[in-house]
Amino acid sequence: MRQHHICGVEVRRKHLPAHWLDLILLLELLLPRHFLPAHSTSNCFLITQNISLLAITHDSNDWAWNYTATSEETIQKSAIVRKKDFVTHLKVALPVPTPFVSTPVSARLPLITLTGIIPFCIVMCFLLGLGLFHFRKRRSRLLQQAKEEEELHDILPHLPTRFSFKELQEETNRFSKLLGSGACGSVYEGTLLDGRKVAVKVLEGFLQRAHQAKDFLAEIATVEHTGHHNIVRLVGFWLQGSHRILIYQFMVRGSLDRWIFGPPADGSHASALDWRQRYNVALGVAQGLDYLHEGCEQPILHSDIKPQNILLSEQFVAKISDFGMSRLMQRDMHSCVMAGVRGTPGYIAPECFLHGSVSKKSDIYSLGIVMLEIVAGRKVLEFSRLNTTAIAALSADGSSAEEAWHLPSWAEKKWEQGCLMDIVDPVLLEESVTCSNVSAYGFDKVEAQRLLYIALWCIQEEPAQRPHASRVVKWLEGCEPNVPQPPHASNSTKPTTLRHSETWLVSYRTSN
Structure with a gap:
C-alpha cells in the first residue's frame, strides 16, 4: 500500500x-x-x-x-x-483560502449610476419622441389651416385688411384700454399707424374648425360691402386657428346704453339725450337694419340688436355694430333654424325660445324693444322692480300682477289703460312749455306716440304681424304719417310664448 x-x-x-x-x-x-x-x-x-x-x-x-x-x-x-x-x-504549503474582498463604494458608483441613468434616458427618449410627434402633427395641422385660409383670402378678394397679431398688440398697447365686454368678447381701444382710432373686438367662443374659418371669412367679406352711414365700418381682422379679432372704426360717443340709462358717458352734461337725438337714433337704427336686410347683396341677420351694439358718432349718429352674432341668410329663405338660442335675454323674439327660428322679423322684435328703451329711458329688464308679490302672481294660466320689471309687458299694460305717455322718460317731460306740445328737451308728444305705436307693432307675438324694416323707416320719416294703432294684448289673451319667456326670466333671476 x-x-x-x-x-x-x-x-x-x-x-x-x-x-x-x-x-x-x-x-x-x-x-x-x-x-x-x-x-x-x-x-x-x-x-x-x-x-x-x-x-x-x-x-x-x-x-x-x-x-x-x-x-x-x-x-x-x-x-x-x-x-x-x-x-x-x-x-507542501497550506492552501491559502481566497479572502472575501468587499467592493468599495467608489467602485460601485458607476454601476449604480448606470442603473439609474439608463431607464431615465429611455423614458426621456420616449417622451421626447411623443412630444415631437404631437408637435409635428400640430404644426402640420396649423400649416394646412394657414394654407386653407390663404386660399380663402385669394378666393375672397374683397376682404378687409388682415393685421398681424404683433401689429394689434402695438396698436392697442397690448390690449390695455378696455372699452367694454359682452357675450361675444371684449372691445379695446387702439390707434393705427396712420393715427386713426379703432375699436378692436376680441371674439370668443369659436372652435378650431376649418369650416368655421371659412364661414367667418365669408361673413366679413360680406360685411366689407356694407357701406352705409348707419353701419360701423369694418377696418380689418385677424384670424388664426380658433382666435378671431375684428377691427372697427372708433365711435367717440360710445354705445347708446351709456346715454339713455344714466348720466352721459363723458360727464359733460347732467342730462340724458334730448328727444330729437333719441328720435334720430331710433330712425338711424331702423335705416341701418333695413340696409342689412334689404340693401346688401346677401341679406344679413344681426341677431343681437341692443343698445350696447348701437354706437354713436361725435354728432350722435347711430351706427349698428358687432357682427360677431350676425348670420348670413339666402334671399329665398324666410328664416333659419339655429342650434341654440342666441342673443341677449330681453331682446330675443318669443319664437326663438320655442323653435330656435331666426328671421328678419326676429331682428324687428329686438328693434321694437330698443325703441321702447329709447322712449322710456329704462332697461328692458329691471329686476330691482321685481318683488315677491309679482313672483307669486305668476301662474300657469298666464295671469300676473303689473310687471314693471319687464318693460314690454308694462308698456302693453299702459297702452291698454290709455296711459301711453306714462311710458315716456320723466326727464323728457321736465320743464315743459305750457303753450306747446314741445318741452325744453324738444319732446314732441305726437312723435312720441308714433314711436311708441311702431315699437308696439314690432314686439307683436306673431312674426307675421311685425312690420318690415323698410316700413318702419317710412313711418319714422313721416312718409306714412298715420301709423295704425297696434292691437291690445289684454291679460286674458296675452301671448303665451311671451309669458313663458317671462316665467323663464323670473326663474333665472331668482335662482342666481
Whole structure:
C-alpha cells in the first residue's frame, strides 16, 4: 500500500500544487507496491525545519533520499534506479483560502449610476419622441389651416385688411384700454399707424374648425360691402386657428346704453339725450337694419340688436355694430333654424325660445324693444322692480300682477289703460312749455306716440304681424304719417310664448 504523508497538514489531492501531483503520480507508477512508513514524525519535523528540503524517502532498509527544490529530475532518476519499497514524506504549503474582498463604494458608483441613468434616458427618449410627434402633427395641422385660409383670402378678394397679431398688440398697447365686454368678447381701444382710432373686438367662443374659418371669412367679406352711414365700418381682422379679432372704426360717443340709462358717458352734461337725438337714433337704427336686410347683396341677420351694439358718432349718429352674432341668410329663405338660442335675454323674439327660428322679423322684435328703451329711458329688464308679490302672481294660466320689471309687458299694460305717455322718460317731460306740445328737451308728444305705436307693432307675438324694416323707416320719416294703432294684448289673451319667456326670466333671476 502506497502512502504519501504530507507534513504540516493532511489535505486532499485537489489542494496540492500541480507539480506535486505530478510527483506523486510518478512515484505511484515507478515505485514498488509496498513500503514501510518509517520515521514519519521525525522526517516531517526535519522537512518542516529545512526550508529547501522538499521530500524525504525511506526504503525498507532505512535508506533515505532527500529532495531539494531543484531535485525534480533527481527524483525521477532515483526512482527508476533504486526501485525499493519506501515511504515518501512531502512538504507542501497550506492552501491559502481566497479572502472575501468587499467592493468599495467608489467602485460601485458607476454601476449604480448606470442603473439609474439608463431607464431615465429611455423614458426621456420616449417622451421626447411623443412630444415631437404631437408637435409635428400640430404644426402640420396649423400649416394646412394657414394654407386653407390663404386660399380663402385669394378666393375672397374683397376682404378687409388682415393685421398681424404683433401689429394689434402695438396698436392697442397690448390690449390695455378696455372699452367694454359682452357675450361675444371684449372691445379695446387702439390707434393705427396712420393715427386713426379703432375699436378692436376680441371674439370668443369659436372652435378650431376649418369650416368655421371659412364661414367667418365669408361673413366679413360680406360685411366689407356694407357701406352705409348707419353701419360701423369694418377696418380689418385677424384670424388664426380658433382666435378671431375684428377691427372697427372708433365711435367717440360710445354705445347708446351709456346715454339713455344714466348720466352721459363723458360727464359733460347732467342730462340724458334730448328727444330729437333719441328720435334720430331710433330712425338711424331702423335705416341701418333695413340696409342689412334689404340693401346688401346677401341679406344679413344681426341677431343681437341692443343698445350696447348701437354706437354713436361725435354728432350722435347711430351706427349698428358687432357682427360677431350676425348670420348670413339666402334671399329665398324666410328664416333659419339655429342650434341654440342666441342673443341677449330681453331682446330675443318669443319664437326663438320655442323653435330656435331666426328671421328678419326676429331682428324687428329686438328693434321694437330698443325703441321702447329709447322712449322710456329704462332697461328692458329691471329686476330691482321685481318683488315677491309679482313672483307669486305668476301662474300657469298666464295671469300676473303689473310687471314693471319687464318693460314690454308694462308698456302693453299702459297702452291698454290709455296711459301711453306714462311710458315716456320723466326727464323728457321736465320743464315743459305750457303753450306747446314741445318741452325744453324738444319732446314732441305726437312723435312720441308714433314711436311708441311702431315699437308696439314690432314686439307683436306673431312674426307675421311685425312690420318690415323698410316700413318702419317710412313711418319714422313721416312718409306714412298715420301709423295704425297696434292691437291690445289684454291679460286674458296675452301671448303665451311671451309669458313663458317671462316665467323663464323670473326663474333665472331668482335662482342666481
